[in-house]
Amino acid sequence: MTTETKSVVVEREMPHPPEKLWRALTQPHLIEEWLMKNDFAPTVGHRFKLRGEWGGVLDCEVLVVEPNKELAYTWNHVHDDAAFNLQSTVTFTLTPTAAGTRLRMEQSGFRPDQRQAFGGANAGWQQMFAKLEQVAANA
């Protein structure tokens, strides 16, 4: 078993002030609109769950709350098959720019032997079969 981990980074500049992005990242009813159903609270140590449309549930704990600057929480998924277990940390960093805010999301902690990315085998399956269908159609 290796302890090497990987991370995923997605960055985008958005034409809105950091304060507004912060609200979208930290108010439960807004989080639900772009991410998942949740019982989030912007308090370090707060434990909450993110519930995906596919039925998967992510166990999370708030790690960093720096209003308008940085938000981090754990993003864990427990599965019967250890290879599907996911223990990761999601960090959002907000940087003001001339046109608005650059939002950076880094999710780190995947193991190279991990088979599933974000919990819930169904999501992976759907994507995989969609991919297969394309390959089959072009074959």
Next chain:
Amino acid sequence: MSKAQDTLFRTLADPTRRAIFERLCRGGEQTVGALTARAGVSQPAVSKHLGVLKQAGLVRDRHEGRETHYSAQVSALAPLLDWTSQMTGFWQKRFDDLEDLLKRMDQ
């Protein structure tokens, strides 16, 4: 695409074979007879598909008396599940939704 991925894609590109594999993934270990009952093709055809799946490492067989039980080997799919790019796609889609939300929100 690596040779392992190529083999997996070719093996699962056949809809009947894919349906058999999916059924094993969802329903657990089953006999050829049980699989045939729901496959819509003959037992020899099901056996042939199982043989191809087995060669690709996607199923394992276990003999018990006169029956052969087949089970899915989901771990064989690992080369197909490039989760780093899956996850990147997931967040890009979430960022799209976030931008839509920001447009609707008050300042």
